[in-house]
Amino acid sequence: MNWTAVWSIYRFEMARFVRTLLQSLISPVISTSLYFVVFGAAIGSRIDEVEGVSYGAFIVPGLIMLTVMTQAISNASFGIYFPKFIGTIYELLSAPISFLEVILGYVGAAATKSLFIGLMILLTASFFVELEVQNWPAMLAFLVLTCTSFALFGFIIGIWASNFEQLQLVPLLVVTPLVFLGGSFYSISMLPEAWQTVALFNPVVYLVSGFRWSFFGMADVPVAVSLLAIAGFTLLCTLAVWWIFRTGWRIRS
Amino acid sequence: MPAMVEITNAEKTYKGGFQALKGVNLEIREGEILALLGPNGAGKTTLISTICGITMPTGGTIRVGGHDVVTEFRKARALIGLVPQELTLEPFETVWSAVRFSRGLFGAAPDEAYLDDLLKRLSLFDKKHSQLQELSGGMKRRVLIAKALSHDPKVLFLDEPTAGVDVELRRDMWEIVSALKETGVTIILTTHYIEEAEAMADRIGVISDGQLLLVEETASLMARLGKKEMRISLAEPLTEVPASVSDYELTLEEDGALLIYTYDTRAERTGIARLVAALAEAGVVISDVETRQSSLEDIFVGLVRKNDKEDAA
Numbered sequence: 001m002n003w004t005a006v007w008s009i010y011r012f013e014m015a016r017f018v019r020t021l022l023q024s025l026i027s028p029v030i031s032t033s034l035y036f037v038v039f040g041a042a043i044g045s046r047i048d049e050v051e052g053v054s055y056g057a058f059i060v061p062g063l064i065m066l067t068v069m070t071q072a073i074s075n076a077s078f079g080i081y082f083p084k085f086i087g088t089i090y091e092l093l094s095a096p097i098s099f100l101e102v103i104l105g106y107v108g109a110a111a112t113k114s115l116f117i118g119l120m121i122l123l124t125a126s127f128f129v130e131l132e133v134q135n136w137p138a139m140l141a142f143l144v145l146t147c148t149s150f151a152l153f154g155f156i157i158g159i160w161a162s163n164f165e166q167l168q169l170v171p172l173l174v175v176t177p178l179v180f181l182g183g184s185f186y187s188i189s190m191l192p193e194a195w196q197t198v199a200l201f202n203p204v205v206y207l208v209s210g211f212r213w214s215f216f217g218m219a220d221v222p223v224a225v226s227l228l229a230i231a232g233f234t235l236l237c238t239l240a241v242w243w244i245f246r247t248g249w250r251i252r253s
Numbered sequence: 254m255p256a257m258v259e260i261t262n263a264e265k266t267y268k269g270g271f272q273a274l275k276g277v278n279l280e281i282r283e284g285e286i287l288a289l290l291g292p293n294g295a296g297k298t299t300l301i302s303t304i305c306g307i308t309m310p311t312g313g314t315i316r317v318g319g320h321d322v323v324t325e326f327r328k329a330r331a332l333i334g335l336v337p338q339e340l341t342l343e344p345f346e347t348v349w350s351a352v353r354f355s356r357g358l359f360g361a362a363p364d365e366a367y368l369d370d371l372l373k374r375l376s377l378f379d380k381k382h383s384q385l386q387e388l389s390g391g392m393k394r395r396v397l398i399a400k401a402l403s404h405d406p407k408v409l410f411l412d413e414p415t416a417g418v419d420v421e422l423r424r425d426m427w428e429i430v431s432a433l434k435e436t437g438v439t440i441i442l443t444t445h446y447i448e449e450a451e452a453m454a455d456r457i458g459v460i461s462d463g464q465l466l467l468v469e470e471t472a473s474l475m476a477r478l479g480k481k482e483m484r485i486s487l488a489e490p491l492t493e494v495p496a497s498v499s500d501y502e503l504t505l506e507e508d509g510a511l512l513i514y515t516y517d518t519r520a521e522r523t524g525i526a527r528l529v530a531a532l533a534e535a536g537v538v539i540s541d542v543e544t545r546q547s548s549l550e551d552i553f554v555g556l557v558r559k560n561d562k563e564d565a566a
Contacts, residue, residue, distance in 0.1 A: 002327070008357025015350065087341030091400070094305040095358045096330035252309060 005097045009105025010112075013079055017113050024113070025120055028067050032121045035063055036128045039185055050187050053216050056129040061212040062184025063125070065204070068118040068143065069150045069179060073171050076110035076154030081161055084251075093252055099245035103155060110151035111144070118143055132215070138223075139214035145230045146207055152237035159250050178204045188220040203229055256280040257318060257408055257439045258304065264312030265299055265463075273299040275463040276313065283407075286430065286440040288454035288471075290447065296463040297443035298338065301410050305335045318407060331359060334401030338412040340393045344386035348377055348396055351385060352403045359404035368403060375399050375429065391422040398429065402438075409433065411442040415449060427452050451475055479519045482545045485512040488538035495535040501528055512537075518546070 017024055036056065044055035051058075080102075083089040092102055125131060133139050161167040182204030188196055199205050200221070210226025213219035219226065243249070258281035265274040273296050281287050289297045302308045304315050306326060315322045320329035342351065352368050372378040375395045380388060385396060394414070401409060411430070415423045430440060430453050444450055450457045451471060458468040467474075490509035501524065502515045512532075516523045532539065 002360045004360045004362065005358050008354050011357075012350070012354045016345075019345070082343075086343065087337070087339055088343055090307055090335065090337050090341065091355060091358060093307045094330060094333065094335045096327040096360055097358065248309070252307065 013109030072114035072150035073154035076151040077158035080158035107151045111147040135214045142211045149234040257283040259316040262313035288450035289443045291460035332407040334406035342385045355400040356403040361404040483514040486541040
């Protein structure tokens, strides 16, 4: 294991984040504020409470999840796609490192960035609504796991993509709908019964539910199931990455 | 001298079935400069890529510093620096962050003094904090060399170091390479310019169609390439070469209407003037004279033909 190399990749990627810190942070903070204005104030004023929690506070975990997932995917996919695109990938391939170091460096950096953005949103939200986190360790654990697994997922997309359109395709066509339909802004119990069943096939439901549980102690699905779901997703992504690592798929001919 | 790079029967067949390397055998000695000379598409870049880990060989073995590039890739690659053909650099990074990143990527501990010295040697020190996108093409090439040397490798691969570089920068590059040789690093470069191979290399390997046709000391290969032909058209056909000029390397062709004199352009005296005088003395009337040099392409064609014949035999 070449930890110097992992650290080099990690630091290199984080330097990009720091260099563009303002835009990296401002856009999620602004969009979160917009969500609060629209969903929290405008629509939320017509919805009293969801299971005993004010609507404004209820959407906070979902909002954080929404941003964290998209940020983790876009950071990790761009991080590995860019060297492929401009050709600097040659250096990663000729270095005395295996894919494990490459993944730890890129996925680690992307997960750190999205974790940081997630916490920033939590901070922003606390200015808009009264917020109380019942279970901090569980909240952080869910957040870290989500950042990591979606960064892994993003890494896979970055390896797979052969142009910029494809890079945007999966986040736009798959992730955004899943997150919106995953109970970010509502409780699954508010859906008609048939749709509740459909929703249970949406993996994001389990993530948002578990994450919300760590805030308010209430959930759409049991917390253990949420944990299993996120563990399963992480495992799936890890297996895919392991396969890429074994075959050199789309990286090394 | 021990072999720094040992290539035994290296083969590379791409997924589409294209065979880019057809069993290459080559030993590269420690501290030498070897030029891989060949036309575009000959397999030069594939050979380098296979040694450096960009692609995987589909047959044979490659060792660098005694380490197999597949099974002991960490040890082998730690000894290698690679300068790619294209100017591929992260546009927004600085020279400093780029070389520091490369050093770390190859697992070497930070060493600011070494990197500073390296940048000075490559005349990059005053650009240390410049963004890479602001640099000229020649400077970018130097940054790529600095990145390749950032972990103090034993072997340096330069893939077409002067492709798309103007004459002045080309001379510059030749000087950089010979200065690097002084530091003891083994250098392998690819080129399709024969002058370049001649100017820089100790030995030249000629590669064509995925095969290494020959590896020879630069001086002896150049002697072969330096042959030139003078084709003397005769007013009256001859039946045989006149005895007075039989010392010259002469052949008669086209039913005696054409006299061909082969000579070495590097020789102190080519003997042309004396030959013409001797022919005039012998009463031979010359109607026209033409000279021809065998080009690199001719040499390739000749070598490939020879190779095919040997295969058939």
